[in-house]
Amino acid sequence: MLNAVGPTSNSEKTVPKQPMWELPPPNPPKSKNPPRILIVGAGSRGRAFGRAIYLSTNGCVAAVAEPVDFKRKVFGRNYIWGFEEPREGEQFAGWKEFMEWELQRRERAKRGEEVPEGVDGVFVCTLDELHAEIITGLAPLKLHMLCEKPLATSLQDCLQIHKSLKPEGAASSSSVLFGIGHVLRYSPHNILLRKLLLEDGAIGDIVSVEHTEPVGWWHFSHSYVRYVQIWPVRAPT
Ligand SMILES: NC(=O)c1ccc[n+]([C@@H]2O[C@H](COP(=O)([O-])OP(=O)(O)OC[C@H]3O[C@@H](n4cnc5c(N)ncnc54)[C@H](O)[C@@H]3O)[C@@H](O)[C@H]2O)c1
Structure with missing residues (x-):
């Protein structure tokens, strides 16, 4: 889906400026009265x-x-x-x-x-x-x-x-x-995805979205019953 806005051939690919997996930010200084x-x-x-x-x-x-x-x-x-x-x-x-x-x-x-x-x-x-x-x-x-x-x-x-x-x-x-x-709302990839879809209209009008969380028996299997949903979404004009 995102290919619509990304590079379309190898020659157009650019090397990412940052590694895919960033290290956590350094500890902020301890406050005098830490929560x-x-x-x-x-x-x-x-x-x-x-x-x-x-x-x-x-x-x-x-x-x-x-x-x-x-x-x-x-x-x-x-x-x-x-x-x-x-x-x-x-x-x-x-x-x-x-x-x-x-x-x-x-x-x-x-x-x-x-x-x-x-x-x-x-x-x-x-x-x-x-x-x-x-x-x-x-x-x-x-x-x-x-x-x-x-x-x-x-x-x-x-x-x-x-x-x-x-x-x-x-x-x-x-x-x-x-x-x-709701941590994923603040994750960089979701923020970018939302911007591309809703603000930039990168793939035009959206008529439906299928959201699937890849869960398995080893990974949050209790989430399975909740996260497989389909609902229609209309991009703002
Ligand atoms: N934000 C996210 O991305 C995300 C991801 C996965 C799960 N979750 C949610 O986080 C919650 C916890 O999930 P988890 O995977 O850590 O579950 P978990 O089963 O690993 O941990 C729950 C802990 O609560 C303890 N507990 C049970 N009764 C208690 C009590 N009376 N007082 C104190 N502790 C008690 C259990 O012994 C267990 O250690 C769930 O609601 C889950 O849906 C959120």
Whole structure:
């Protein structure tokens, strides 16, 4: 499809200025007060986020909530406590355990007790069907949240999430951030593809798009049921 705008013969090909696979950008300098993140679910995505935070941001992975002992320990050793023993507030057997601890921590702080530092944000990296329960459960804590896509598995759950994050009567502007991990929207190849198709009209009017994610048993097989879709799209004139 993209041949319509790319080189049509070998002689027209130009050597790319940059390699296809770029190295990750260098770490930004650490801020004095790095954002502290709790990862909920130390599975495939949780580990990817842990690594990204650790290698490429000025934030820090402060805690992990994961029921599987082995995953929690490996994650914690890699991104939180290293070869030392985990400290209070760095590991939880699940999001509910974190919630309980955090509420108590806030109570203790109110009583003037010395308490461990909490977290600024939570990344929800569990499987789809747990997202609604976790987000609505943690919403009262008013922490920044990033939830892996998809937001939830039903419209009802999405509405429930919206309500929990923005209860009726709450001020319309809030400094607490909520995001969904639609990462491909920001990937360079998709940004270019969108520009070519929608802005440059590189292949003229689009009447239909077939989007297939190449998933297999070794790669996000749980995505298979979601991503094979066909829908008609009309390019703006
Ligand atoms: N953004 C993307 O490109 C992308 C790609 C793949 C998957 N996803 C989504 O990311 C999410 C996670 O997918 P994954 O492949 O990492 O799944 P995974 O199964 O590898 O990881 C989920 C983890 O959550 C843990 N968990 C279960 N119950 C928990 C609880 N109560 N509290 C804390 N942790 C709990 C599990 O033990 C597991 O380790 C899914 O919603 C998936 O659809 C997004």
